[in-house]
Amino acid sequence: MTRRSPCRRSRRAGQFGGSGRGGCRAGPERPCGSAGGRGWTEAACAELRAFAEAHDLPVGTAFRRQDLLDNRSASYAGDIGLSIDPALAKRIEDADLLLVIGAQLGEIVTDGKSTLGKLQDDSGKLSK
Numbered sequence: 001m002t003r004r005s006p007c008r009r010s011r012r013a014g015q016f017g018g019s020g021r022g023g024c025r026a027g028p029e030r031p032c033g034s035a036g037g038r039g040w041t042e043a044a045c046a047e048l049r050a051f052a053e054a055h056d057l058p059v060g061t062a063f064r065r066q067d068l069l070d071n072r073s074a075s076y077a078g079d080i081g082l083s084i085d086p087a088l089a090k091r092i093e094d095a096d097l098l099l100v101i102g103a104q105l106g107e108i109v110t111d112g113k114s115t116l117g118k119l120q121d122d123s124g125k126l127s128k
Contacts, residue, residue, distance in 0.1 A: 028097035031055075034080055035069060036062025036103025048101065049073050060088055062103040 035048055045068055052059045052075035061068050063081035070076065078088045080103075092098065 028095075030091075030095050031057055031097040031099065032077070032092050032095035033057050033059035033075075033099040033101065034062060034092070034103050035059055035101045036065045036080075038102075040065075040068055040102065045069065049075065057099065058091065060084075060092065065103070 033052060048059070049069055051057070052069065053073060057075055058077035059069055059075050060077045060080040063079070066079045077091065078085045080088065080092070
């Protein structure tokens with residue numbers, strides 16, 4: 001099995017492009033996703049895969065959640081954990097859009113980087 005590099009540039013990254021609302025004029029050039037947390041159903045995993053592949057979005061899976069995205073998927077970028085691939089860590093650090101689905105931005109996922117910990121959650125509160 002050939003493993004694809006988590007550092008490839010997205011061919012269709014512009015599909016995330018904005019409609020001009022909120023000053024967003026163009027889509028990200030280096031998007032990256034992270035999936036984690038509990039409660040995922042088979043259907044939700046299938047939808048994650050379909051979304052990621054449709055948008056050419058590389059997705060890393062959180063610590064102990066490697067089964068959320070089929071490792072054979074073109075969008076699977078690796079696992080985000082204690083021994084993260086340095087190329088994936090760089091991809092996440094350089095991302096201009098980080099789509100985090102279900103994962104908490106804790107020490108293992110962020111590798112202690114405070115910049116990722118100052119994002120708003122869906123309730124509008126700043127996370128730690």
